Amino acid sequence: AQTVTQSQPEMSVQEAETVTLSCTYDTSENNYYLFWYKQPPSRQMILVIRQEAYKQQNATENRFSVNFQKAAKSFSLKISDSQLGDTAMYFCAFIDSGGGADGLTFGKGTHLIIQP
């Protein structure tokens, strides 16, 4: 069974700073996908970024980038030039390449607070 661990229950940074959220996972699979989802107070889970395990290049989406270390089973999220709207719960998630019945396995989340 896969597990996802987020070791930072809460983080707080000033607006415009850079922040890194940590995530580690455990799996025996070789092909899989990793995701970061954002959940603002509206409850809507929004996909931030995803990484395919077979790709060595780290994914980037505008201010969001990841540091994917497959051997270490680490998948951290970096948010550059943080904005007030980035305040939310952030969940790291894993799915094996077959998708399907097991769905996503989530970490417990990190509550990120961006201070003005």
Next chain:
Amino acid sequence: GAGVSQSPSNKVTEKGKDVELRCDPISGHTALYWYRQSLGQGLEFLIYFQGNSAPDKSGLPSDRFSAERTGGSVSTLTIQRTQQEDSAVYLCASSHSPGFPGANVLTFGAGSRLTVL
């Protein structure tokens, strides 16, 4: 539809009552998932549908929980004889079938918040 739609958005019920939560997935998405998110917790996987079939129901917390999907589209999650510990946000997500491009990307609804008094 353009997104995953869930109803009701909020439901307050008395202990012992039955509740039904509805999920309308993105058109064309054959895979559908239900998750439960308790206060301050991560997401707990409940059940997966491929079409109308749910191959594994072992994720449902108890026999008071049931789910069905008809016509390969709308799904309902039913909780019978609700208990206070059932209070949570119930999230639904859908995706393309395994093997199709984008199959691993789940799109979530806004959830149904259930409060059992």
